[in-house]
Amino acid sequence: MRTIGEVMQKHLNGGATTLCRAWVVRRRDGRVFGFTDHDTDLMIEGVLCEASSGMDASAVESSTGLAVDNSQAVGALSSLGISDLDIETGRFDGAEVFHWLVNWQQPEQTILQFRGTIGEVRRGNGAFEAELRGLSEALNKPVGRTYLRQCDRLLGDVKCGVDLFAEGLVAEDAVDTSKGRRVIELKHLSTFEEDWFAQGKVTWLSGPNEGAEGLVKVDYRRGPVHVVELWEETRFPIGNGDRIRLHAGCDKQAGTCQEKFGNFFNFRGFPHMPGEDFSLTYPIAGRPMDGARRA
Template structure:
């Protein structure tokens, strides 16, 4: 492989299976069942690779293209976490290639007609916390395999068409099913149809207004805002307290916290931990 005939080839595969190839060569390259197209302006910053378990770092930059990585898909978060591989390739003979990076994209952003994404190496998951957390509140996520609670039925899930939206973050409904105020706080709003279909966001506030009206405020606006008429599903939230698990969800048998664990004040109390 000659230094004068080396090109870089990128393969990006989204979670939904869409796979795209890019190259900095002036002609398309093909290998591994992927065509690496030259016309999208994909480039990379200096690749920093460490030994051992240190995380590889780099940054991908490219021009937005309606038929490749579109601004709409970036706003919807559809490229976040996509699998990515990078090769050095001899463009005269693509069988002569070397894999130099394998990992995933972090959050993809866009500015001034271009996208930008930090790359995360294969060792990145090793930075995640492991093991059981001893805390009075539950360590499970509502509805996951540890919680085992099924968020189905009208008691814990409401489907309703959008009637009014402000800044893509505050939703108001003139007529809403009768739920306690705050029932959906810490829950999730998911878009079921329209241009934002498939997007989800966490609920910050759930306010019951006079006359059966409701206001749902999200922590962060959708990348693509739902419009009036789009149907959303809102699921109940959990504050991870033992009382909430028992009274709101009747799921205390699966509670993953330690509600009787002494608090920090107990550790400072005179005589704490002494015998007799």
Template sequence: MTAIPPALESHLAGEVTTHCFCWIIRRKDSVIHGFTDHDRSLLVSGVACEPQTGLSASEATNSLGLGVDSAEIEGALSSASITDSDIERGAFDAAIVETWLVNWASPDQLTLLRSARIGAITRSGGKFVAETKSSAVDLDKVSGRRITRLCDAQLGDNRCGHAGGAQTGMAVTIISDREIVVSGHQPPNADWFDNGTLTWTSGANAGRANVVLNHAPFGNAIRLSLRDAQIPDVKAGDQFSLLPGCDKSFAQCQAKFANSVNFRGFPHLPGNDAAYNYADGKGNFDGKPLVP
């Protein structure tokens, strides 16, 4: 239940009201944007909210229980503070959106209606639609260890125990928004960087990570094909760090990284095919491990 300050509650109970809605977007990189559907700027919770008539929100509901509440914010890319490039590079991913009810005639009369997190963002022409989800979405995240055949550690972290073998490199040629030619890498074999993680360390995309689909020789350099969303504003000379790919399997952990002693999965765990099979003498039911 939303707690409304007495002054604002008294105002809303009157015959004539002067209220509006304000949205404050707090990005993960500490950048804050403020907008309002009023026709002039308002200072809300210490944030200057600029008038944006093209910004609107769908109906939002707050429900009891563990269900994830969702809503949408729709607007035009008419504000100088929100650019198409920022949306493309993921600057607004997982940003916090606060929805405020404000008495524009007396901005100190305000109440926070909802705080949510931006999920998927879709764009069409000069318009964007951002889906927002309540904090209950965190309950869908996996916490703790999982009993699976595959490893649940990340290559190079403390649980993995392997150094990772990251190599630094630099973009040389931009073929497309998903293919680049890079230098500074020496892959030991043809699939070394497949499913690897590329993290940009300089340029407009610094801090952003992409997954490498595959790589191939390209003259004296190599060409990387990226699996994730397109990379905006990549320029020759941008630097990055590239981890080799790991498919989380016991076989690759043993053969590619010689790190089977630190494998964090359960490779001997029988699957449904073994658990529900008949002991007819044809299957492997002698108690030996399924994975050597």
């Protein structure tokens, strides 16, 4: 009995072929999307791949070494497939991608040409372009810890252990006023100090930006008003009354870990690590060598 691969190879060797491409995308939130450049829908590996979805892709080329594969997926932004908001809020970042070559007359005949993840995504003029990264891309990532004075963990992850929803570390409020798409003013955060949310996370709970997340650049008091400035503009205009959730921020310093979060036991940095001046200069009486910048 011949395998599907042998049957497919015979079809390819026949000269006249009935081939198309199909893509299956599995997002990290569990949602699955199927696309094909054929003119009718196809069922591939149990996933309905929709036609007329505007998806296209360059030929897959794999290079030696660990370089990112040069394949790209290009498609139209539509409510039936991938929306502008999906791209803006990063819902497809890191999604798993399967790229199939399919005999559309017999969709069970397939060849898996590519498997990897979505990397950088660019959008504009009603379309998107996504970089496809092969499985070998994971081997490019540093493994192990880095010796730094500051903590190398993300606030709230498993090794950090801080509960981001603990009392005093999270707040919800409605936007009182806004200036553009980066600066918002809140009136019910009087119990929080200035810079409490700096480098923290903001999540939009209502309004046109609902579901989107961002990072806080600075927050400060101006009379009874708490002003929060974001690192990046929101995708859509901010409306008065839009609700947000703010999480406390961390500058990854040892003192902050101890005083703000009471979590120094889990601090993952090396605050007493000698600076470069310790090994490059000779000792001078009365002069500390702690790596600090000096005139």
